[in-house]
Amino acid sequence: MATIELDRVSKTYPPDVRAVHEASLSFRDGEFVVLVGPSGCGKSTLLRMIAGLETITGGRVSIGGRVVNDVPPKDRDVAMVFQNYALYPHMTVRRNMAFGLLRRRLHGGLRGLLFHGTARRRELADIDRRVLDTARILGIEPLLDRLPRALSGGQRQRVALGRALVREPQVFLFDEPLSNLDARLRIEMRAEIREMHRRTRATMVYVTHDQEEAMTLADRMVVMRGGIVQQVGTPEECYARPANRFVAGFVGTPVMNFVEGTAESGEFRGQGLALALPPGHWNERPSGPCVLGIRPDRVRVLPGSAEAPPGAWRATIRAVERLGDRTDVVLDAGQSRLVARVENDPRLVEDAEAWALPDLQALHAFRPGDDGTRID
Amino acid sequence: MRRGSASILTYALLVAGTAVFLYPLWWMVMVSLKTPEAAQAATVEGGFAAAWVADPQWSNYPDALGEMGSGAKGRGFVDALANSIVITVLTTLGTVLSSSLVGLAFARIRFRGSRGMFLVMLGTMMLPAQVTMIPLFILFRGLGWVDTFLPLVVPAFFGNAFFIFMYRQFIAQVPEALLEAARLDGQGWLGMWWHVILPLTKPVTAITAVFTFIGTWNDFLAPLIYLQGDDQATLSIALNSFRNQYGGITKVHLLMAASLTTMVPCILLFLAAQRQFIEGLGKGAVKG
Numbered sequence: 001m002a003t004i005e006l007d008r009v010s011k012t013y014p015p016d017v018r019a020v021h022e023a024s025l026s027f028r029d030g031e032f033v034v035l036v037g038p039s040g041c042g043k044s045t046l047l048r049m050i051a052g053l054e055t056i057t058g059g060r061v062s063i064g065g066r067v068v069n070d071v072p073p074k075d076r077d078v079a080m081v082f083q084n085y086a087l088y089p090h091m092t093v094r095r096n097m098a099f100g101l102l103r104r105r106l107h108g109g110l111r112g113l114l115f116h117g118t119a120r121r122r123e124l125a126d127i128d129r130r131v132l133d134t135a136r137i138l139g140i141e142p143l144l145d146r147l148p149r150a151l152s153g154g155q156r157q158r159v160a161l162g163r164a165l166v167r168e169p170q171v172f173l174f175d176e177p178l179s180n181l182d183a184r185l186r187i188e189m190r191a192e193i194r195e196m197h198r199r200t201r202a203t204m205v206y207v208t209h210d211q212e213e214a215m216t217l218a219d220r221m222v223v224m225r226g227g228i229v230q231q232v233g234t235p236e237e238c239y240a241r242p243a244n245r246f247v248a249g250f251v252g253t254p255v256m257n258f259v260e261g262t263a264e265s266g267e268f269r270g271q272g273l274a275l276a277l278p279p280g281h282w283n284e285r286p287s288g289p290c291v292l293g294i295r296p297d298r299v300r301v302l303p304g305s306a307e308a309p310p311g312a313w314r315a316t317i318r319a320v321e322r323l324g325d326r327t328d329v330v331l332d333a334g335q336s337r338l339v340a341r342v343e344n345d346p347r348l349v350e351d352a353e354a355w356a357l358p359d360l361q362a363l364h365a366f367r368p369g370d371d372g373t374r375i376d
Numbered sequence: 377m378r379r380g381s382a383s384i385l386t387y388a389l390l391v392a393g394t395a396v397f398l399y400p401l402w403w404m405v406m407v408s409l410k411t412p413e414a415a416q417a418a419t420v421e422g423g424f425a426a427a428w429v430a431d432p433q434w435s436n437y438p439d440a441l442g443e444m445g446s447g448a449k450g451r452g453f454v455d456a457l458a459n460s461i462v463i464t465v466l467t468t469l470g471t472v473l474s475s476s477l478v479g480l481a482f483a484r485i486r487f488r489g490s491r492g493m494f495l496v497m498l499g500t501m502m503l504p505a506q507v508t509m510i511p512l513f514i515l516f517r518g519l520g521w522v523d524t525f526l527p528l529v530v531p532a533f534f535g536n537a538f539f540i541f542m543y544r545q546f547i548a549q550v551p552e553a554l555l556e557a558a559r560l561d562g563q564g565w566l567g568m569w570w571h572v573i574l575p576l577t578k579p580v581t582a583i584t585a586v587f588t589f590i591g592t593w594n595d596f597l598a599p600l601i602y603l604q605g606d607d608q609a610t611l612s613i614a615l616n617s618f619r620n621q622y623g624g625i626t627k628v629h630l631l632m633a634a635s636l637t638t639m640v641p642c643i644l645l646f647l648a649a650q651r652q653f654i655e656g657l658g659k660g661a662v663k664g
Contacts, residue, residue: 053556072559086554088571090576104562
C-alpha cells in the first residue's frame, strides 16, 4: 500500500509540446483516483509517468515516500492494465498471469539458472496457487489454459485485471481499461473494478475520458485539460462546485447550460435572457461580464399554454428526447440554446412554445472566457 | 463460367511451370539410378533417353557415399556430413539470435545515430560478396582463423543485414503496450527479446532459419576458400571429389546420387517450415 505524491510534474516533448504542466497531486494510501479529461489532456501521460513508462521532464514523483523519478518500472511495484489488454498472445492465461511473478520470484538470467531445488519448487507451487486464487475471484478459472485469442473482449480484460491483481502491487494503474468494451460489459466491469478496490484496499489510479465512468468509480477525481489540472475533488464536489467553466461543462450529462452576459446590481442580462441574481447565494455577487451556468435538471419546462411563472423565459422547443423515465428537451430561449431534463410530459412536443424556468438557487457563475474560474 | 475456364488455364500454367522447375531434379534422380554406361550416354545424348530408367541401380547410392571425399573409404561422407552439420547449425543459430536482437534494437530502442547505422547496415546489402572476399580473407588470415570453421561461423553471430531488416519491420508491428507490459512485469530488453519478441516473430525466424540453413548447407565458395584440410571438407566440397583433376566428371551417376543425398536435409527442412511460412503470411494480414 502506498501514497503517491506528484510534485510539479511536467512532461515536455521536444521541441516544445507540453503534455503535462506542473501537476502537483497527492493520492492517499488506498484511494481510488480517476484522472479524467478530453483526449490529449495529458491524463495518460501522467499515468505513464507514475508507471515509469514515460520519462519525467520536470518535477518529482514519489510512491510510498520514495522518489521514483529514476527507478525503472519493474522496481516501482506498480501493475498496469492497458486499454488493449496487452496480453502476451503466445502464452496461456495461466502463464500470462504468472509471468510477472515468475520473473520477480524466480529471478531471471544467471541467478535464475542457479536457483534450483526445493526452494524453487516451493515458489512455483505458491505462484500457481495465487494464480488459481485470483482466477477464481475473477471467474476466469475455466479459461486458464486458453490462449488470449480464444477469449472474448470482456474475458481478456478480466485476465488483464487478474494479471495485475495476482502481483499484489502497491499501486494499480488503469489506462482506459474499459474503452474497448461494449456499454453493458463496461458497466459490469466497472463494478468488478470497484469490488477489486474494496478487497485489496490498494491505491488505484484510473484514466478515462468518460466522465460518467470517472464519477462512478472515483473516491476523488482529477479533471485535466491541455496538460493542466483543472480541479481535484470528490465526484460530488466536482459536480456541485466546479472550479471553472471547463469542469462545469465536462462533468455531468447532459452538459451544463451556459449563458454569457453581464451582471449589474443583481440583474443578469445576456443572449436575450434576463434574470434576477438571488442575494445570499454568493459571497460576492457577480458583477460585470460573467457566464451563468445551470444544470439541465435544474431547468423546469412548462407548456406555453400555462400562465407565465415569474422569472420564466419564453422558449421554443426544438427537440424532445424521451429517455423513458425522463425527457430531455432542447429549447431556444432568447439567443441561447438550453437543454432541460424534465419529467415526462406529453404536452412537450417539438416546435411548441414553452416556458423555461431556471432554479435560481442552483445557478453557477463563472468569470468570462472558456475556462473562467468559479465565482463563489 | 469465366471463373471455371480461368482456373483451368491457371492450373495448366502452374503445372507447366512446375514441370519446368522439376525436370532437372527428375533428371538427377534418373541418372543417379543408371548404370555407368547408360549414365554417361545420357549426359552426352541428353534428351528423352535421360528421362527414364528401366533397371534402377540402387547400389549407386551406397557406392557414391563410399567414394565421396578423399579420406578412407566411407569416412569421407561421414566427416563431410558432420562438418556440414556443425557449420550449418552454428551459422543458423547465430544468424537468428543476432539478427532478431539487432532487429529489436533498430525497431524499438531510440538511440543516437540509430537511423544512420540502420542505413549503413542496409548499404552493406548492396556490396557484392566478391568485393569483400579478399579483404575478409586477409582479415581472417591475420586472426589465424584460416583452416578453421571460425571464418564460416563467427560472422553469423554478428547479424545479417537482410534478416535484421526483416526482423525490424516485423518487430515494429508488435504493439507497444505488449512491451510495456513486459517491462512492468520486470523484463529488461533481453527478457523482452527472449520471452516476447522471439515467440511473436516465429514466422520471420522460420524464414531466416530456412534460408540461412539452405544457403550455408549448399555454400561452396566460403568453405573452399577457408578450409584446406581434407578432414574439414563440407558436403559441397566433398561432392567435388567426383571431378577428376582435369575438371571432367567420370562417374556422373555417382555424382548425382551423392548430390541428391546432400539435398535431402534442405528439402525436409523446407517441408517442415512450410506451415510456419504460411501462418506467418496470414498472421501479418489480420490484426488480433
